[in-house]
Amino acid sequence: MSEFDHTSLDDLIHSRLRLAIMAALAGVERADFSALKRQVNATDGNLGMHLRKLEEAGYIQADKQFQDRKPVTRYALTDTGKQAFAAYLDQLAAWLPKTRA
């Protein structure tokens, strides 16, 4: 009878900033730190912390390279991350149509 069970939403994805990161990465092959930072409107420290959290969960992977002798870190969703995001969106969609009655 818990139609809107709040615990059914993946907490790892649901934070505003992590949701923004997942949504931004879902639309592209990969994105570097500066592009992501601009897109989700975060500070370096805050973005770094939430990227680490998603990486630890296995939802994204980081890939460090050098461009013009500068290190550039690029991020991409993993298969686990794609599945978790799809499940999150399905859960959200199950709640929200009920609000449009």
Add this chain to the structure above:
Amino acid sequence: MSEFDHTSLDDLIHSRLRLAIMAALAGVERADFSALKRQVNATDGNLGMHLRKLEEAGYIQADKQFQDRKPVTRYALTDTGKQAFAAYLDQLAAWLPKTRA
């Protein structure tokens, strides 16, 4: 250029439990505490705290009555709450289609 600006999502609504409450109330005229508690799967204390927060924001209103001599508190979205929820859903929808490319 902040396509996925995380600060554009209303933080008052976005917490998992408050989002569940808003979604549950959006589908009905009003709901009492016990029904809400069952629907969103929360403890008394946690639900009470988040209902108070939504009430303080002017998003919901509480209405106390007596049924069989017992006090029953019923909750409903206010007009402000309905508008805020619609704006939240619009913002979310603006992000999410981009993930389905």
